[in-house]
Amino acid sequence: MNSLKHINIKKIIVTIVMFFCSIAFLLPFIWMLSTSFKIEGDVFTFPIQWIPDTWNMINNYNEVWFGDYPFYLYYWNSIKVAVLTTLVSCVVSSLAAYGFSKIRFPAGSWLFLIVLATYMVPPQASLVPQFLLFRSIGLFDSHLGLILLGSFSVLGTFMLRQFFMGVHTDLIDAAKIDGAGHWKIFWKIALPIVRPAVATYAILRFIWTWNDYQNPLIFLRTDELYTIPLALQKFTTINGEFYTLIMAGAVSAILPLLIVFIIGQKHVIEGIALGGVKG
Structure with a gap:
């Protein structure tokens, strides 16, 4: 009985500590959201007005989305690049x-190690060769170039290979006996089994692409092609004295990430569970 009480007290203490840690983590986001609703004169009032006395939400967000530097254009650019990059x-x-985990071919293990070794090379080291290559083949200053840059992921291959290795070989062998080739086995058997893992990677890939600042900065020159990170940086430079507009832009920038995570968190949990149970 004493041990149960000790465990319950420990859980209560941990819960309280985590609650206050979560509040501390959320405070900057709450302040950002609150500031995006205010008039400029109320931003730095003390004590902080978490609920504004004067609401200016419509004007702030209208200026961000449809003003001189319209966010709807950059939203469309980011959505297009992030979605297509994630799918590909x-x-x-x-x-x-699947090929590295379920198809046996000469030097397959060595080839996978070579692919994995490329992950040790810093991305900055390949920027100049990529820049020269994309400029020579006409993909510089285009969304297609950005999509291709993010479409080949060593981390994604390694991550999904670990899950494909958990697919029972008996299922593969039974399908081969029935006359199925690797293409059919991949689409009909292996891929549905590891679907939570693919969904988890898709969420991560979308977030990485949406937040990517380096590649658009290097490979885009035309303002109309900018993605959200570049647009937000330029918007901040232009409106450096208007914190309400900057916070409205920041809230707009992170909103799709929150939506994607809320919708996809079930798949993330399933992917973690799948990774913990291997056959």
Whole structure:
């Protein structure tokens, strides 16, 4: 009985500590959201007005979305690049992961080690060769170039390979006896089994692409092609004295990430569970 009380007290203490830690983590986001609703004169009032006395939400967000530097254009650019990059990357990484895990071919293990070793090379080291290559083939200053840059992921291949290795070989062998080839086995058997893992990687890939600042900065020159990170940086430079507009832009920038995570968190949990149970 005493041990149970001790465990319950420990859980209560941990819960209280985590609660206050979560509040401390959320405070900057709450302040950002609150500031985006205020008039400029109320931003730095003390004590902080978490609920504004004067609401200016419509004007702030209208200026961000439809003003001189319209966010709806950059939203469309980011959505296009992030969605297409995620789709292509999931297909490519899944096919590569299946090939490395379920198809035996000469030097397959060595080839996978070579692919994995490329992950040790800092991305900055390959920027100049990529820049020269994309400029020579006409993909510089284009969304197609950005999509191709993010479509081939060593981390995605490695991550999904670990899950494909958990697919029972007996299922693969039974399908081969029934006359199925690797393409059919991949689409009909292996991929549905590891779907939570693919969904988890898709969420991560979308977030990485949406937040990517380096590649758009290097490979884009035309303002109309900018993605959200570049647009937000330029918007901040132009409106450096208007914190309400900057916070409205920041809230707009992170909103799709929150939506994607809320919708996809179930798949993330399933992916973690799948990784913990291997056959």
